[in-house]
Amino acid sequence: MDAFFASVEQASKPSLRGKAVVVGGLGPRGVVATASYEARVFGVHSAMPMGQARRLAPNAAYLVPRFGFYKAISERVMELLRALSPLVEPLSLDEAFVDLEAGGAAWDEQSARLVGARLRADIRAVTGLTGSVGLAASKMLAKIASEQAKPDGLVVIEPGTERAMLGPMSVRTLPGVGPATGDHLRRAGITTIEEIVEAGEDELVRLLGKSHGHGLYAMALARDDRPVVAEREAKSVSVEDTYDVDIHDRVRVGLEVQRLADRCVRRLRGAGLSGRTIVLKVRRYDFSTLTRSETLRGPTDDPAVIREAAARLLDSVDTTGGVRLLGVGVSGLADYTQEDLFAQAAGERAEVRGPVEEPAVVPAEEQPALAERRWPAGHDVRHAAFGHGWVQGSGLGRVTVRFETPGSEPGRVRTFRVDDPDLEPADPLPLVLSRPEGSRGPEGGSGAVGLRSAAP
DNA sequence: TCTGGGGTCCTAAAGCAA
DNA sequence: TCTGTTGCTTTAGGACCC
Numbered sequence: 001m002d003a004f005f006a007s008v009e010q011a012s013k014p015s016l017r018g019k020a021v022v023v024g025g026l027g028p029r030g031v032v033a034t035a036s037y038e039a040r041v042f043g044v045h046s047a048m049p050m051g052q053a054r055r056l057a058p059n060a061a062y063l064v065p066r067f068g069f070y071k072a073i074s075e076r077v078m079e080l081l082r083a084l085s086p087l088v089e090p091l092s093l094d095e096a097f098v099d100l101e102a103g104g105a106a107w108d109e110q111s112a113r114l115v116g117a118r119l120r121a122d123i124r125a126v127t128g129l130t131g132s133v134g135l136a137a138s139k140m141l142a143k144i145a146s147e148q149a150k151p152d153g154l155v156v157i158e159p160g161t162e163r164a165m166l167g168p169m170s171v172r173t174l175p176g177v178g179p180a181t182g183d184h185l186r187r188a189g190i191t192t193i194e195e196i197v198e199a200g201e202d203e204l205v206r207l208l209g210k211s212h213g214h215g216l217y218a219m220a221l222a223r224d225d226r227p228v229v230a231e232r233e234a235k236s237v238s239v240e241d242t243y244d245v246d247i248h249d250r251v252r253v254g255l256e257v258q259r260l261a262d263r264c265v266r267r268l269r270g271a272g273l274s275g276r277t278i279v280l281k282v283r284r285y286d287f288s289t290l291t292r293s294e295t296l297r298g299p300t301d302d303p304a305v306i307r308e309a310a311a312r313l314l315d316s317v318d319t320t321g322g323v324r325l326l327g328v329g330v331s332g333l334a335d336y337t338q339e340d341l342f343a344q345a346a347g348e349r350a351e352v353r354g355p356v357e358e359p360a361v362v363p364a365e366e367q368p369a370l371a372e373r374r375w376p377a378g379h380d381v382r383h384a385a386f387g388h389g390w391v392q393g394s395g396l397g398r399v400t401v402r403f404e405t406p407g408s409e410p411g412r413v414r415t416f417r418v419d420d421p422d423l424e425p426a427d428p429l430p431l432v433l434s435r436p437e438g439s440r441g442p443e444g445g446s447g448a449v450g451l452r453s454a455a456p
Numbered sequence: 457t458c459t460g461g462g463g464t465c466c467t468a469a470a471g472c473a474a
Numbered sequence: 475t476c477t478g479t480t481g482c483t484t485t486a487g488g489a490c491c492c
Contacts, residue, residue: 004492024460031460033492046492051457092463092492176465178490211466212489235464242460277484287459293485325460 001077001123001131002151004094006036008070009063009378011128011431013390015402015410020044020060022053026377028244029324033065037151063378069428070094073127080122084115087228095146097139099228109135109156116154128406128431136162138224140175147173162222167194174219181208181216196220237271238279238329239263246285246322253323257314260328261307268330274301276332280313283325292316299334306330375399375418380429384422386414388429394418406431 001007005023010016020039024032030050042057054062074093081088081096085103090096106112116133123131134145136157144166149155157165166173171193172182185191188207190199197220205213218224239260247253257280268275279293292313300306310328375381375394381401382388389403392413399418404411406429416423 027460028457029459031458033460047459049458049460052459054457095492176490180489209467232464236462238462240461289487291486295484327461329462 001094001129003034003036003040004129005034005065005070006039007129008066008073008431009061010036012069012380012406012428013378013402014404014406014408016061020057021063022050022057022060023063023065023378024050024053026050026062026064029242035060064376066379066428067093073129073431076126077123077131080119080126084119087230089228089230089232097142097228100135102228109158113154113156116156120152120154126432138222139226139228140219140224141222143175144173166220166222167192167197169193171196174216176212176215176219181212184208193220233333234271234273235333236279236329236331237264237268237273237275237333238281238327239267240281240325240327240329242283242325243323246324247319247326248322250319253319253326254311254314256326257310257328258307260326261310262303264328264330265301265303265306268301273333273335274299275330275334276300277330278306278309278313279327279329279331280310280317281325281327281329282314282317282319282323284319285322285324287324289325290317295332299332374425380426382424382426383414383416388426399423405429407433 006021009021009023010019018038019036020042021036022032022039022044023034024030024046028051032044032046032048032050032053034046035044035048035053039053039057039060042060044053044057044060050062053060070093077094078088078090078096081098084105085098085100087099087102088096089098100106100112100115106115112135116135120131120133123129130152132146132149132152133154134142134147134149134157135154136142136145137159141157141162145155145157169192171177171185171190174193177185184207185196188199188203190196196204196216201214201217204217207213208216241256241260243256247256276297276299277293277295279291281289281291283289294309294313296305296309306328375391377391377393380388380390383401383403386401386403388405389401389411392400392402394400397418398415399420400413400415401423402411402413
């Protein structure tokens, strides 16, 4: 999907269409998740600190991501993909590989083009959004093709043309070459993909190590036989928080770690999993990051056990100077939530040393006490008199709402007190009205979707 | 206003067992 | 008994991706 999060917001908010839209964390330490193409003109791009984005594009609309909504749209698109082939490998909410041959959906260039074009039309019809398609003989090439196809396009890489096409491109085009590897190669005088080929496999292995070296050399020759793998199992579950201001108080650090451990357990249990290795992550005031881990004798999903492990791990890290991020994760996952006796026993042993403060129950959902949190920028609301709208901004006891819906004209803005009883949070409206040929319910209710997809 | 959150994979060191 | 080799597991860190 093209600029997925931003496109969803533009589709659901008519007044933002054609405008610079930036979606991401709005706090003092937020970063850009997605910038609309209009915002990219100003130099805004994903992973950029929000402050920098605001300096570059002060008049853009700044919105908080609505992952639940994006996920619902993503699922509709993934359904379309699975209709083409059982082999669908999602890379993220907005991207997936599809093995068209395995699905019998396409067998040559012509049939593939047809399938790709029809898919793009279907995505548009079902979601109201544009997606781009890259068609090629391998995952790496399909990915590169889909990048070239964006926005709103379709690109085919024909067999036999791969090497010539890759040659002049930057090494950074290859998947797996990020800033560090890119720098490394540049210092060795290697900037383009053909220079990787010229350098030779031995030189690459010498520069980057065995695995990465062999892998990159193969990619540079357009050799990639990795299969499309449907539904890969999760290998870890983790949660982390970056704090608006560094935490110095050691007691508070401990409390936050407990909260994170509980949240992690909720996610673990929600997925029907348990795990053996507990990981604590600490990012300090100077952005240095360290992890500490502990492997239990067997998998567990017991909140008390995981909390205590996390607390023990915290004992071994120095937090003087302050902490900007804390995280708790679990890996070594086991499929079923089977109570593990060893882990339980370990927990009980620990309990002997002192009473465990809290029952294993999770604290109440963090209620956003602040008015600003109750009305996050971009979220939908309903007003008793003015109908459906979205929060444009809030602060100083006021919330500003624009009243419009995906199908309406750009709407008017009104400001209310944050505690106005006529104003309440609302669910997002479908981006596309379902067309139940015949009956024309004003707002059909079902059928909204939208996303941008990439890949083969 | 410097730098999110959720992951994956790789490497290297250290400890231990055969 | 001592020494060396190999291989597995655990731990820590780093690069990368969306």
